[in-house]
Amino acid sequence: MTSNNRYLSSQKWDLLLKSLPFKLPITIIGYSVLNQPIYAHKLGNGKIKVLLWSQMHGNESTTTRALLGLLSHLGSTSGARLIEGLTLMIIPQLNPDGSSAYTRLNANKIDLNRDALDLTQPESLALREVFESFSPDFCFNLHGQRSVFAAGKGGKPATLSFLSPAANEQRSNTPPRVKAMQIIALIHKNLQHHIPDQIGRYDDTFNPNCVGDYFTSLGVPTILYEAGHNGLDYDRDFSKEMTLSALILALNSIEDKSYLNHSPAAYYQIPENEKDYVDILIKKVDVKTETGLFKNQELAVLYQEEKIGEKVFFRPIYHSFSEKTGLLGHRVLDAEEILKVSEVKFLEGETIDIF
Numbered sequence: 001m002t003s004n005n006r007y008l009s010s011q012k013w014d015l016l017l018k019s020l021p022f023k024l025p026i027t028i029i030g031y032s033v034l035n036q037p038i039y040a041h042k043l044g045n046g047k048i049k050v051l052l053w054s055q056m057h058g059n060e061s062t063t064t065r066a067l068l069g070l071l072s073h074l075g076s077t078s079g080a081r082l083i084e085g086l087t088l089m090i091i092p093q094l095n096p097d098g099s100s101a102y103t104r105l106n107a108n109k110i111d112l113n114r115d116a117l118d119l120t121q122p123e124s125l126a127l128r129e130v131f132e133s134f135s136p137d138f139c140f141n142l143h144g145q146r147s148v149f150a151a152g153k154g155g156k157p158a159t160l161s162f163l164s165p166a167a168n169e170q171r172s173n174t175p176p177r178v179k180a181m182q183i184i185a186l187i188h189k190n191l192q193h194h195i196p197d198q199i200g201r202y203d204d205t206f207n208p209n210c211v212g213d214y215f216t217s218l219g220v221p222t223i224l225y226e227a228g229h230n231g232l233d234y235d236r237d238f239s240k241e242m243t244l245s246a247l248i249l250a251l252n253s254i255e256d257k258s259y260l261n262h263s264p265a266a267y268y269q270i271p272e273n274e275k276d277y278v279d280i281l282i283k284k285v286d287v288k289t290e291t292g293l294f295k296n297q298e299l300a301v302l303y304q305e306e307k308i309g310e311k312v313f314f315r316p317i318y319h320s321f322s323e324k325t326g327l328l329g330h331r332v333l334d335a336e337e338i339l340k341v342s343e344v345k346f347l348e349g350e351t352i353d354i355f
């Protein structure tokens with residue numbers, strides 16, 4: 001299986017921006033390890049300042065595509081009203097090298113979301129300098145998550161997940177953290193009729209090397225967005241639309257301060273992300289290993305993403321098997337019905353080539 005959408009290089013993004021019916025203000029905020037420019041777009045003249053960045057992890061492109069929708073919305077009448085009250089600084093691809101290579105890491109193989117304190121990478125420095133010069137009132141840290149997450153134990157796939165990062169080891173409800181919680185609670189409530197029980201909440205263990213935790217500790221509410229999975233939509237078009245809705249909801253609520261009507265308690269009621277899904281679960285399969293033949297098992301398969309040309313290929317890889325894995329599958333197959341063979345031979349980590 002392949003996706004045409006998930007790979008979003010800086011060249012492809014440039015082409016998408018050119019499709020907008022208006023000219024976008026553009027500045028270069030720094031250069032990547034491989035000397036690609038890192039662009040930012042400043043829009044609006046409002047008092048409240050919001051800094052948004054995406055593709056800090058280069059293979060997480062869904063939120064960047066949602067940003068294209070946001071930019072398009074800002075060109076509409078209701079969107080234009082939004083940027084009368086807000087000033088937005090949008091960095092669509094903080095990690096252009098990783099975006100071009102389809103990797104989480106930058107060209108020095110560093111995770112930029114673990115470099116907030118050390119600032120060893122040019123991309124981290126570029127973000128920090130914008131943070132200091134723009135001095136945002138709110139930050140949106142935009143990511144994409146793997147297909148493994150459920151919204152709560154045994155729940156539906158987490159099509160979107162959020163975190164109001166902790167600002168200290170005690171994970172206390174500091175005032176900036178509470179603001180981010182209130183905004184997430186508002187998004188959660190308003191998206192329930194679109195994605196009922198499909199929004200998850202991330203673990204809030206404090207890690208000051210993560211940008212969101214660090215910025216929150218400096219007093220700026222920072223919302224982590226994670227565009228996730230739904231059904232068999234490996235292009236993630238649906239979660240892109242949900243991310244866009246969640247962006248517009250959050251920005252509107254910051255502009256009109258309606259997030260203040262929501263409580264941190266509602267945030268804590270959002271189910272936590274659980275690693276409950278695999279991409280394919282095959283039932284009633286006989287599995288042959290070096291130690292013997294195991295009858296009537298469940299076999300769990302995960303896709304490994306690989307960039308081939310301009311596409312992302314999803315390679316099925318063995319995950320685990322047992323009589324009852326306790327896992328959920330985005331696809332559930334019955335080996336007797338679906339497969340020509342009822343025995344699967346494999347080695348751990350091996351590609352399963354029956355799909």
Ligand SMILES: [Zn+2]
Nearest residue numbers: 057060143144
């Ligand atoms: Zn990420």
